[in-house]
Amino acid sequence: MPVTYIQAINQAMQEEMARDENVMLLGEDVGILGGAFKASEGLLERFGSERVLDTPISEALIVGAGVGLAIQGMRPILEMQFIDFIACGFDQIVNMAATLRYRHGGQTSCPIVIRGPCGAGVHGGVYHSQNPEAWFFHVPGLKVVAPATAHDAKGLLKAAIRDDDPVIYLEHKFLYRRIKEDLPEGDHVVPIGKAALRKEGRDLTVITYGSPVHAVMKAARDMASEVDIEVIDLRTLLPYDWKTIRESVTKTGKVLIIHEARLTGGIGGEIAARIAGDLFEYLDGPVMRLASKDTHNAFAGPMEEYIIPNQEKVTEAIRKLAAY
Amino acid sequence: MPVTYIQAINQAMQEEMARDENVMLLGEDVGILGGAFKASEGLLERFGSERVLDTPISEALIVGAGVGLAIQGMRPILEMQFIDFIACGFDQIVNMAATLRYRHGGQTSCPIVIRGPCGAGVHGGVYHSQNPEAWFFHVPGLKVVAPATAHDAKGLLKAAIRDDDPVIYLEHKFLYRRIKEDLPEGDHVVPIGKAALRKEGRDLTVITYGSPVHAVMKAARDMASEVDIEVIDLRTLLPYDWKTIRESVTKTGKVLIIHEARLTGGIGGEIAARIAGDLFEYLDGPVMRLASKDTHNAFAGPMEEYIIPNQEKVTEAIRKLAAY
Amino acid sequence: MTEQKERELYFWLRLIREFEDRVSTLDRQGKIQGGVYSGKGQEAVVVGVCHALRSDDWIFPLHRDLGAFLVKGADPNRLMAQIFGRRDGFSKGKDSFLHGGDFSNCIFGATSMLGSTLPVAAGTAYKFKIKQEDRVAIAFFGEGASSRGDVHEAMNFAGIYKLPVVFLCENNFYAYSTPNELQFAVEDVASRAVGYGFKGDVCSGNDLNEVMKAARKAIERARTGDGPTFLECKTYRYHGHSEHDRATYRSEEELITWESRDPIERWEVYLEKRKYDIAAIKEEVGEKVKKIVDDAVAFAEASPVPEGPEAMEDLYATPITEG
Amino acid sequence: MTEQKERELYFWLRLIREFEDRVSTLDRQGKIQGGVYSGKGQEAVVVGVCHALRSDDWIFPLHRDLGAFLVKGADPNRLMAQIFGRRDGFSKGKDSFLHGGDFSNCIFGATSMLGSTLPVAAGTAYKFKIKQEDRVAIAFFGEGASSRGDVHEAMNFAGIYKLPVVFLCENNFYAYSTPNELQFAVEDVASRAVGYGFKGDVCSGNDLNEVMKAARKAIERARTGDGPTFLECKTYRYHGHSEHDRATYRSEEELITWESRDPIERWEVYLEKRKYDIAAIKEEVGEKVKKIVDDAVAFAEASPVPEGPEAMEDLYATPITEG
Numbered sequence A, B: 001m002p003v004t005y006i007q008a009i010n011q012a013m014q015e016e017m018a019r020d021e022n023v024m025l026l027g028e029d030v031g032i033l034g035g036a037f038k039a040s041e042g043l044l045e046r047f048g049s050e051r052v053l054d055t056p057i058s059e060a061l062i063v064g065a066g067v068g069l070a071i072q073g074m075r076p077i078l079e080m081q082f083i084d085f086i087a088c089g090f091d092q093i094v095n096m097a098a099t100l101r102y103r104h105g106g107q108t109s110c111p112i113v114i115r116g117p118c119g120a121g122v123h124g125g126v127y128h129s130q131n132p133e134a135w136f137f138h139v140p141g142l143k144v145v146a147p148a149t150a151h152d153a154k155g156l157l158k159a160a161i162r163d164d165d166p167v168i169y170l171e172h173k174f175l176y177r178r179i180k181e182d183l184p185e186g187d188h189v190v191p192i193g194k195a196a197l198r199k200e201g202r203d204l205t206v207i208t209y210g211s212p213v214h215a216v217m218k219a220a221r222d223m224a225s226e227v228d229i230e231v232i233d234l235r236t237l238l239p240y241d242w243k244t245i246r247e248s249v250t251k252t253g254k255v256l257i258i259h260e261a262r263l264t265g266g267i268g269g270e271i272a273a274r275i276a277g278d279l280f281e282y283l284d285g286p287v288m289r290l291a292s293k294d295t296h297n298a299f300a301g302p303m304e305e306y307i308i309p310n311q312e313k314v315t316e317a318i319r320k321l322a323a324y
Numbered sequence C, D: 001m002t003e004q005k006e007r008e009l010y011f012w013l014r015l016i017r018e019f020e021d022r023v024s025t026l027d028r029q030g031k032i033q034g035g036v037y038s039g040k041g042q043e044a045v046v047v048g049v050c051h052a053l054r055s056d057d058w059i060f061p062l063h064r065d066l067g068a069f070l071v072k073g074a075d076p077n078r079l080m081a082q083i084f085g086r087r088d089g090f091s092k093g094k095d096s097f098l099h100g101g102d103f104s105n106c107i108f109g110a111t112s113m114l115g116s117t118l119p120v121a122a123g124t125a126y127k128f129k130i131k132q133e134d135r136v137a138i139a140f141f142g143e144g145a146s147s148r149g150d151v152h153e154a155m156n157f158a159g160i161y162k163l164p165v166v167f168l169c170e171n172n173f174y175a176y177s178t179p180n181e182l183q184f185a186v187e188d189v190a191s192r193a194v195g196y197g198f199k200g201d202v203c204s205g206n207d208l209n210e211v212m213k214a215a216r217k218a219i220e221r222a223r224t225g226d227g228p229t230f231l232e233c234k235t236y237r238y239h240g241h242s243e244h245d246r247a248t249y250r251s252e253e254e255l256i257t258w259e260s261r262d263p264i265e266r267w268e269v270y271l272e273k274r275k276y277d278i279a280a281i282k283e284e285v286g287e288k289v290k291k292i293v294d295d296a297v298a299f300a301e302a303s304p305v306p307e308g309p310e311a312m313e314d315l316y317a318t319p320i321t322e323g
């Protein structure tokens, strides 16, 4: 039976909590309500209120308590009701969790997962549409993942829960109920650090992740007669899968990076710079980027469409690179 | 009489507070003590405790109260005792201050300056050596400046105080007392948004800012017989001065970006990507980058030297690009 | 109180209810795209507090305080345009609901991050103090928001400087689905005031007379230099957290109990006791507020939808154009 | 108390003082590169609290709690190596002073960000509770740190779940240069406990007997499921904020007053009253602690300075190597 992206998240938590009694979930309204988006529906009933915890509105506490649980052998999943609120727990993430192992000279690890709905396209306005990955991409000690499919949503969440390092897990709310897939049976884990080659192609490489993956795949299909596109879905952003990128770019010689986070300071800059620095001699054209415009995510429909890399802009950007 | 970098900061605050009674300073130990590094020495005595405020240890309050003062017509300077503590006021900066004007449809502005000692090279360890500019570089609505000379420290701080937008002012603690310059008489303001062409040259461009500017200038002098280097000191990071970069790169065709913040996700990625994207046809070599290694700033001397882009690494990187 | 004032208060209660009910209806009809957080049932709090203010006092409302906008003087037309995300809203469509304040009426627009307005209110109050202006800042927040660190930092600071600020907590017993017993271990959040060196006070938020009495005291205290007050009003929201929330986490009985304490009906009883012709008043005010809200909806619907490129405006007061 | 225990307590007081004095001396000699924050004058607090703990209880010390490391069981040699930034330190040189904890003795290493350990202590206590372990977590913090939002969030959470945690505030009347009257508007920070639904207690932090009594009560309360305590110990640091600080913001008289309440001298008076041969004890313990500290310095100096590439180690438990 096909499973939505958000059901996949729910399944991953259910299975991991059933598998390991030290896995638990903390967040606002994750228990009684089952989460603002119902990602944790049924967890309280199944695992009880000690392991599924409705916290007060205290994001710094959520992360900090998560670290305190982690050093005692627990594996807490920490939900931000919207990922935008992660700014309220920022210090606990970048200074407390990300440096925990380092400042202790390897005496401990920090198995926490911080997850929450990110992304635009649903009229969420300035504070319910953010894509915060770039902030954490700059912080050693963290891992950052951003699934684009139900398959990866489940497999990466299971991997993140089992990982001994702090993982920021960015689930795109636009995808929650818009995509549905049949998932593999059994213990389905997607390794952190490996990109997915969504489509092979010879003419140019598109590197993307999260919600835009679907627009890119559609463009690749629609434009198949014009141009043969290779599509890389990064899935893990930190550390990103350089091997897959390198192999693709050295083959195609042309590359376009697409993300929904805004352009300036987005992770596309780093990846483009790395390509331009290390693979300069393989390039047949400029490394192009398409991202949200450098502004806050405005509420009104036409402004949001103007800002985000929608289907039209994706197609146009690919066409432009192909024509180079 | 030559003035140190930190004296320049003090002068800027003194002069602006004397000029405009709405300018004030909030921070921990900025009054009675005159600041942990003495940046605000003499201010309490001269301007009184209402305008020079020793706050409790509450970074979110400092920034938030700053916004509250700003909407009432004040122009607060907000000190972080070390810039590392800015993570504790992160939400107030990126969500409250940076979006204030935007979410109010232009009804208000937000004239605050957030300043504090950043940077490595002084055995500060993990929490007293950070370079946080990349986090804010990704946030529209903010401006970010990072002076490298006493001249710019003074002129940019005065500009920042007079600016109607929130400005993050990054003062490099390594430079506090290590450099000394004669400053221009009178009302000396350095405009936000303009880079300084520190040295003209034909062979290659080095783009940098903050503490590494001095290592780059030394290298440029030392290597003058081998290679003619053009040196751009960005000074303002957001928005960065693309015109100066473009003119230089289209002339030299080779570029190296150097910053002390760590490589991955640093602002060098964005600038390199922009160059590789927009100026591809002018490039005679890969866009190179030199930055701190992707780790926390370790305490012990040899590790810190290993991490940061010191003189030796700067010289080596320039030599490598020149040889390309 | 004068009869005029008592009637005016009734008008505000009814206007808020009419306005919020209409917004809820429009939301059900799919005409509103952002989240809608109805304050229905809590009207006496915002009316009681805001009516006691001067026009140059500042308020810092949170997501459920639409009524505070109205009483403080915001134009209903623009407020409705704000909710529709149109160009005539306070945000010019850049955000919706209460994220755009109305500076001409000294109303601050919050971010979504609960509790983060309290430091801003404290900063504003600090300015009032040092410039010797006898103005007051009111920071509204739910009991849920009281758990945020920013709230603590702001209250502590306000205590040190005895700032002219009132911390106005609307304790409606739930933060989204989370009941108070999972939010704190005390009966009254206002019990925290002692730890900051100022007054705490608790009142029924459904009784306009009680709210007014407590609010007046707190505002007076602030205005005369006697420092902040943590004023907690116990109340209840009839609707779910947002219009999408069916609020199955609470009982039907609980809702019915609170509906029996409706702040508007209570005020009507009070007016009756004062021997006014309540039937006539009800009808007159009913027509008046309906007309205002009808007009507001018409205005909002006629207001232009912002165009795409407007998304790049209003980011900076002094933009730096690229060379 | 047994004589053995009373002597042991004296040993800890003296060891801490000897250790910290030596660190100060080494700092003056330029042998230490990082910041040094002496707790001299506050020894009775950490001794009184940590001595009452079991080895499997956890402590979360802040920057001035070097003594807590020692009493909780940290190896003085490794602690000195930590301060020197050497490979045998808890951080392996990656950071210095108290930023590296000693997990084998249930000691957590803080970040620099004051107050941020309190949520971590609360999380740890939550684990003790749900796993029905009768262990306790102690979070140390200065009165200055009490102004941070994290402290509030942690205390509120601990109150809700009656967690086995003690919030141990060392109120030494200054946060760096900032006196208490600029930090909060209350006499006792512990007065905040009521707002979180648990016990607050205040004691003299310079009187070991008082600290022990109060600490034992708080720890007992935590261990038996009666919830958290906010225990405030009034004390004083003799040195400046760090060794670089000449502390001109406070008066000579104030320092002298507090020196007259020295916690170690007080304990000596107590031992004398108990009719022990105090002169002999002093000499014996003096020699013993000197030897320990001498050895620690020798150990630290002999410990290797980490090499550059070690900076890349210990970032991840499961690093992902690049293809």
Ligand SMILES: Cc1ncc(C[n+]2csc(CCOP(=O)(O)OP(=O)(O)O)c2C)c(N)n1
Binding pocket: A028, A057, A059, A081, A085, A088, C063, C064, C112, C113, C114, C141, C142, C143, C144, C145, C146, C148, C170, C172, C174, C175, C176, C241
């Ligand atoms: C910092 C932060 N965390 C989470 C949320 C999501 N959220 C929005 S409203 C709400 C509940 C608010 O409860 P309360 O403060 O009691 O106000 P009420 O809705 O009851 O009026 C939550 C959790 C938020 N807006 N901000």
Ligand SMILES: Cc1ncc(C[n+]2csc(CCOP(=O)(O)OP(=O)(O)O)c2C)c(N)n1
Binding pocket: B028, B057, B059, B081, B085, B088, D063, D064, D112, D113, D114, D141, D142, D143, D144, D145, D146, D148, D170, D172, D174, D175, D176, D241
């Ligand atoms: C969040 C944060 N802000 C600022 C600082 C800088 N700082 C270090 S110690 C200190 C004073 C601490 O005072 P207190 O908590 O009373 O402890 P004490 O030093 O008196 O023992 C300050 C401001 C910090 N470490 N963390």
Ligand SMILES: [Mg+2]
Binding pocket: C142, C143, C144, C170, C171, C172, C173, C174, C175, C176
């Ligand atoms: Mg509530």
Ligand SMILES: [Mg+2]
Binding pocket: D142, D143, D144, D170, D171, D172, D173, D174, D175, D176
């Ligand atoms: Mg102190």
